[in-house]
Amino acid sequence: MSSGETILKQLFAEARSQNGWNAEQVSDDELAAAYEVAKWGPTSMNTQPMRVVFLRSTAAKERLKPALSPTNVEKVMSAPVVAIIAYDLEFYKELPRTFPHRPNAQEMFVGNTALVDSTAFRNGSLQAAYFMLALRAVGLDVGPMSGFDPARVNADFFAESSVRVNFICGIGHGDAAKVFDRLPRLSFEDVASIL
Incomplete structure (x- = not known):
């Protein structure tokens, strides 16, 4: 098998x-x-809106626990690290540094809530997907979840800030005995059209 296939x-x-974790840190x-x-x-425009809060201690995870769906409590509490993956609605303030060839780029976002919201969420989600793949590439496992109360997470972790939660992700070394059977995926023909 080639290195690319591996x-x-x-x-x-x-x-x-x-869905579960072993004790390796x-x-x-x-x-x-x-x-x-x-x-x-x-x-897009090198916006980089993703922000991450890593919860490692039991006390930090306890702060998150009340916001979780019951089915996610054990997954969070047993994970070596839990990432609150979020996005910053004021990402555009960094554009003079991250998109310097267009010095006035931030002006298109100021006061344009719809553009800010869609840009932050879309690009923050892209970055989160890259981050999960990178975690796998360095030998870790991930367990992303969306079963939680976003308003509570925002209030408890991002109060009075421009950051909003996207999803939660356990990080560690997975317990193979707790992995569900592989679920079906849609085929190329199911999802694609070529014009």
Whole structure:
């Protein structure tokens, strides 16, 4: 098997969303290494709106616990690290630094709530997907979840800021015994048209 095939299996074909975790810890260096890979993924106008809060301690996870759906409590509490993946609605304030060849780029976003919201959410979601793939690339497993109360997470973690939660993601080394059977995927013909 070629190295390319091995990488594709690691990132996609054999990778699974985790429902449980073993006790092996995740280092700050591993998280930083994954970000250093993911940061190169493209976003429109290099907006880079993703923000992440990593919860490692039991006390930090306890803060999140009241916002969780009951089915996600054990997945969160047992994960070595839980990432609150969010996006910054004031991403455009960084554009003079991140998109310097267009010095007035931020002006198109000021006061344009619809454009800000769609740009932040779309590009933050792209970055989050890059980040999950990068976590897999550095040898970690992920368990993304959307079963939580966003208003509560925003109030508890992002109060009086321009940051909003997108989703929550467990990070660690998965417990293979807790992985669900592989679910069907739609085929190319189901999702694509070529004009």
